[in-house]
Amino acid sequence: MIINKYLTEAGNTNQPLGVSLFSQLQKDILLEKLKPGQKLTEQSLCTLYKVSRTPIREALRQLEMEGLVETIPNRGAFVTGFSKTDLSDMLSLRKIYEMQAVRWAIERITEEEMDDLLETFEFMEFYTIKKDIEKMHNINISFHKIIYDASHNRMLKQILSSYQIYLKYKRRDVVYPEDYLPSVLEEHRAIYQAFLKKDIEKGVKAMEIHLTNSADRTLL
Amino acid sequence: MIINKYLTEAGNTNQPLGVSLFSQLQKDILLEKLKPGQKLTEQSLCTLYKVSRTPIREALRQLEMEGLVETIPNRGAFVTGFSKTDLSDMLSLRKIYEMQAVRWAIERITEEEMDDLLETFEFMEFYTIKKDIEKMHNINISFHKIIYDASHNRMLKQILSSYQIYLKYKRRDVVYPEDYLPSVLEEHRAIYQAFLKKDIEKGVKAMEIHLTNSADRTLL
DNA sequence: CCGGGTATAATTGTATACAAGTGTACAATT
DNA sequence: AATTGTACACTTGTATACAATTATACCCGG
Structure with a gap:
């Protein structure tokens, strides 16, 4: 279903x-x-x-x-290829636009999108308990894509979506620490709660923290 | 020459x-x-x-x-086309990355690039006096492209360069006010002086002001 | 042995031919 | 009258043929 x-x-x-x-x-x-x-x-x-x-x-x-x-x-x-430097640069650029995406998304999100966000977050909770990293990766991407959509900015959505593909392949060889999944869940919870409260500044900050940690994790 | x-x-x-x-x-x-x-x-x-x-x-x-x-x-x-909304969105996105470009550029600019920036700024002064709007458009683009290069971030440079083309064609029908050229010159002077002093925060702020005004001018 | 020039091969740029899929008009059926 | 089926035209997808450009190999004179 x-x-x-x-x-x-x-x-x-x-x-x-x-x-x-x-x-x-x-x-x-x-x-x-x-x-x-x-x-x-x-x-x-x-x-x-x-x-x-x-x-x-x-x-x-x-x-x-x-x-x-x-x-x-x-x-x-x-x-041309895609060097470690490129990856680092991209993560910086991504963080900047993801923060802006949150800003716009909290302002503009529809009820339907809000439902999707809830649903997706609940899946995250479930698969965190299940410790299914592969599923979590997909749901993670879904969570972010909902925010892109909710920003209602066609270009922003396009750019951030294009970044995802790069990160997907460049994150392959990362070894995840024991507390990886719970940490990620809590980072997303903070973002989700900011959406619930329509608290833009809190949301932007939560996304910044999440992606700073995420970048640290992928850059080893 | x-x-x-x-x-x-x-x-x-x-x-x-x-x-x-x-x-x-x-x-x-x-x-x-x-x-x-x-x-x-x-x-x-x-x-x-x-x-x-x-x-x-x-x-x-x-x-x-x-x-x-x-x-x-x-x-x-x-x-698909490129609506007024798309233009507005792009101007917002551009401003964000231009500010980041300044941040990195001030940190990383080479002496040679600094010379180019000086030279280009002096051309701006010259053509402001000459009141040559067409030339000023080109030099304006050059000024910004030097900053993109000086950021030494391949992706940032690519994205911001791609934005320029859109703005070029979408800015066609704008009617420029009498004090347009002198205002633009002073906005760029503020940016340039921040580079001279290696004052990142001042540079970022100057760019923000410049592009906020610029967006106001192009969105009529 | 080295440099230059030419012929040849290899590769890209462009056009065209053919295959496969899609839309439309119209007849047949219900 | 509405719907389904079918033939046809049209469009896109793919392969291939030809033209233009570039790289390579070879010969030659110095």
Whole structure:
């Protein structure tokens, strides 16, 4: 049974090749299967991913927009990659916009979105008890995405959503401490309660604390 | 004579069609020659821009990444457009990151970048006296781009640079008041002096003031 | 052995051909 | 009259062919 849209996966398999190719290449670059500086010849990608050049080129244009590859005209595409420094920079930038998202979201959140937030938070409590880290990651993302939506700012939502993908792959090798899940739960509880009380300053502060801790955890 | 790289235009004419197509479509969407909701048939774009579907599709993927069009698989691309609300949202988001850019830039700026900043500011003084609004627009952008570079944060630079294009086209129809140029000059002077004194808080505040005024001016 | 120039190969840029999916008009059926 | 089915046109998705550009290898003269 579907509870709310934030807790369901995408899973549409009938998408054009270029779209899934983009995701795959993005993943491979972030996981450094494709190494920074490496040249991505279209032909080699064709044989690697078993498709023709047309969808490959479309995916490369998208990667270029994200700054993951750099293409030099008539020379080809080169992996830019995503360094530790980039990750650190992104976490800083993310924190800043997440704080703003909270600010707007508390002002503008609808009742329906508030229900979603409650529901999602309750799931967090449940899976914290269950100690299911994988589920918690997904619910964590859902919780934040509800806030993005509630900010009712299309660009902000788009930017913060795009950050999530990077963090997802770059957080892979983190080893979580014993008290990880309970700590995260309490950080989110503080945010959630600020929404209940419509206390903007408290919410922003709670998000700042949460993401400062989160950054500390992911940067080791 | 070239003074510094920020004061020169790009002008590479030998770029692939997809690249210039992207810029052209971006421009046409922002200027609302292509209206929100309008369907962009690949064939019609082919005849309109006199190129084949391949570069068209590449440009559409890029526009999709910027959120200017939405493509539905097997259905086509539809203009999303950029509303007044989007502009207002973007100005808010821009201000936030510009303030952070100043924070980092004052910490990290190199001597060479400091020289560029000085040079650019002196050009501003010159063209303020000359009352050349067109030149001032370009120099204004240069001034800010130097700060982006000086922040030494690749992502921040990329995001803020991408904002500039939107503002460029959306600021077209603004009517400037008589004291526009001198006011802008003084706002930039405050920023520049904060860089000289390495006074981060003063710099951030000066940027906030500048962009608050700037937003007021562009939102009419 | 080194540098320059040319031919050749490899790669990107663009156009086009074909396949697959979607929408529409119209007839047949209920 | 409303609905379903089907043929057709149209559009997108993908592959491939051709053109333009760039990289490489080889030869040659110094």
